[in-house]
Amino acid sequence: MWTRELIKHGLSLANDIDANAFFLFTETGKSFDILLDILKEKGEVKKRKFSLLDKILKKELKIIVFTPNETTYKRISKEKDENIDIVFLGYREEERYQIVLSGLVHSLNLRKIEKSDKVVSVVGPKNGKLDTIMILKVDEHIKITRVYELLNSLDQKMRRTVKEVLKLAMEIGREGKEGKRVGTLFVIGDTLNVISMSRPLILNPFAGHEAKIFDPDVKGTIKELSSIDGAFIITEEGKVVSAGRYLDVKGDVNLKKGLGARHVAAAGITKNTNAIAITVSESGGIVRIFKDGEMVAELDPNKVLLF
């Protein structure tokens, strides 16, 4: 397999473009062993115009190895040499770019990289072989890393539901309904409190149903209902309990100009409960995520194809 060559090319690319950090993602730790082996191959390093090792020794190129696997993390943390950082990723992302983003978030949080840094990553699909070398300028991805920051802060149940709702919100933002833009509002989690702070505008179409957000039919129904007034209320387990609910939120929230009642309601409900709110704007389809009364991320579904 080409793992060794890929890592070598990734390291020399990092060296040649003066990257600040080199990210390697591993499940079993096998690619970590190969990395160690390459770094030890003095001869190999001598041949290259810049001695790769010097850059690493001079701490000009930070090497960070990420794994979501607890056993691997323990094993390679013991075996690593002092030039390599090991970071444990709390959960596995599916797609290559998402995996790298979760690495970015952890590295930024751990102050191992700066927003102005350039990073070369060697990554593969979840449970697959390494197959990709990616160059990222961190500051170009800061916006989307805010989504990963939020996802990282959630427990597994809430994270799974928020990701699913976000995917649906991005589809609604991108496609609208019968080609017409629609705006909508989802409130996830802390459902008893949210219900107590809201009232129905219509007879609840989800009453008496076991509607799960992960069910494609439920998603289709939500898309059909997306143009009605009011919010969709979803439990942290992903059960859609209500549609068309008006959020009676008190208290002021400070939002950027141009955001109207839907966004104020989304910010307000998250200020007064532990819920997370996700809005799709009727003007432009922009998707926004709110938590603790603040907008934590803003995504243009036509630019960000992550979800």
Ligand SMILES: Nc1ncnc2c1ncn2[C@@H]1O[C@H](COP(=O)(O)OP(=O)(O)OP(=O)(O)O)[C@@H](O)[C@H]1O
């Ligand atoms: N408190 C609320 N609870 C639930 N839904 C609300 C609330 N306030 C407004 N909405 C919904 O938001 C819709 C749009 O209202 P408005 O245009 O004022 O919001 P907005 O923030 O400008 O949203 P958009 O960017 O989609 O236009 C309303 O028709 C209503 O369906």
Ligand SMILES: [Mn+2]
């Ligand atoms: Mn509006």
